[in-house]
Amino acid sequence: xxxxxxxxxxxxxxxxxxxxxxxxxxxxxxxxxxxxxxxxxxxxxxxxxxxxxxxxxxxxxxxxxxxxxxxxxxxxxxxxxxxxxxxxxxxxxxxxxxxxxxxxxxxxxxxxxxxxxxxxxxxxxxxxxxxxxxxxxxxxxxxxxxxxxxxxxxxxxxxxxxxxxxxxxxxxxxxxxxxxxxxxxxxxxx
Amino acid sequence: xxxxxxxxxxxxxxxxxxxxxxxxxxxxxxxxxxxxxxxxxxxxxxxxxxxxxxxxxxxxxxxxxxxxxxxxxxxxxxxxxxxxxxxxxxxxxxxxxx
Numbered sequence: 001x002x003x004x005x006x007x008x009x010x011x012x013x014x015x016x017x018x019x020x021x022x023x024x025x026x027x028x029x030x031x032x033x034x035x036x037x038x039x040x041x042x043x044x045x046x047x048x049x050x051x052x053x054x055x056x057x058x059x060x061x062x063x064x065x066x067x068x069x070x071x072x073x074x075x076x077x078x079x080x081x082x083x084x085x086x087x088x089x090x091x092x093x094x095x096x097x098x099x100x101x102x103x104x105x106x107x108x109x110x111x112x113x114x115x116x117x118x119x120x121x122x123x124x125x126x127x128x129x130x131x132x133x134x135x136x137x138x139x140x141x142x143x144x145x146x147x148x149x150x151x152x153x154x155x156x157x158x159x160x161x162x163x164x165x166x167x168x169x170x171x172x173x174x175x176x177x178x179x180x181x182x183x184x185x186x187x188x189x190x
Numbered sequence: 191x192x193x194x195x196x197x198x199x200x201x202x203x204x205x206x207x208x209x210x211x212x213x214x215x216x217x218x219x220x221x222x223x224x225x226x227x228x229x230x231x232x233x234x235x236x237x238x239x240x241x242x243x244x245x246x247x248x249x250x251x252x253x254x255x256x257x258x259x260x261x262x263x264x265x266x267x268x269x270x271x272x273x274x275x276x277x278x279x280x281x282x283x284x285x286x287x288x
Contacts, residue, residue, distance in 0.1 A: 002193050002240070006233075009200040013207055020211050032210055032219040035260060039230045039253070046234060046249065055249055062227070063256040067263040074267055 006047055014040050027076075031069045038062040048113070052142050071172045192240040199236065203229045220264055227257030 017037045024030050038061025045054035111118035128141055128149070138144035146154050203226060210222035231250045238246035 002196060005193075006196060006200065006237070009203070013203065016211075017207060028216060029210070029213075029219050032223040032264075035223045036207060036210055036226045039227055039257075042253070043230055043233060046246065047237065051246065051249060055252065058249075058253050058256055062253075063260055066260045070263055070267045 003047065007044070010040055010044050010047070014044070027073055031066060031073060034069065035062050035066045038065070068168060068172070075172060192236060195236050196233065196240070199229055199233050203233070216268055220261065220268070223264075224257065224261045227253065227260075231257070 014037065017033050017040065021030050021033050021037065024033070038057055042054040042057040042062065045051075045057055115121070128145060132138065132141045132144040132149075136144040136148045138148065206222045206226045206229060210219050210226065213219045213222055231254045234246055234250040234253065238244055238250070
């Protein structure tokens with residue numbers, strides 16, 4: 001009962017903030033709403049018992065990407081500019097509606113939420129659950145899969161994320177020359 | 191008891207969301223986002239006790255920290271116009287004028 005109320009409230013907040021993000025022109029307000037949006041989706045993940053996904057969503061969505069967006073906003077204007085020329089919204093709207101209809105049609109075949117007999121629960125999950133503690137000694141099964149069974153995969157992901165982080169830092173000017181930074185600060189103080 | 195608290199927190203979240211949507215000044219929106227994060231922490235804590243999964247409390251703590259860091263970054267931007275990157279918006283404008 002209360003789960004339904006929480007889910008209804010969180011999902012309608014999600015819809016409201018998503019529509020507001022699309023409609024708004026003030027980029028600062030949009031970034032604030034992005035932060036709220038990812039806190040909301042993290043709460044939804046948590047109510048659905050996907051704690052590790054919620055954790056990642058909060059750290060990346062609400063934490064790092066807010067800071068990155070703010071840093072980008074510091075280098076651009078606060079207001080969205082009006083686009084010159086008329087663009088027709090009908091083609092993108094049709095594509096979006098068709099894609100959404102296909103996705104909704106796809107959800108009809110999905111097993112019910114938390115179904116123990118779903119194919120994804122029957123495939124390799126029981127083996128992981130049975131063998132992870134004797135084989136790896138890690139009490140959390142998700143961590144054992146990420147860090148032990150798929151260790152090389154995680155290492156590759158870390159490389160990708162690290163490279164992307166360096167690229168973003170270069171793009172937004174986070175790696176300024178130290179001498180320039182000092183002079184600019186001195187100028188401001190004087 | 192828990193149900194009443196949850197409903198109250200959800201209503202407060204709705205009010206904070208309304209302030210973030212309407213809020214005329216920048217500070218209204220910052221306060222709304224910060225408050226929304228705090229309410230998320232509270233909601234997770236109440237939900238943890240309600241569904242007797244008290245390990246979710248650690249997640250609530252991490253959310254509080256993330257919320258704090260995000261708000262600090264936003265306030266730095268509002269105060270100075272840049273994030274100590276060495277190239278502020280004013281400097282780029284003066285460079286363009288030269």
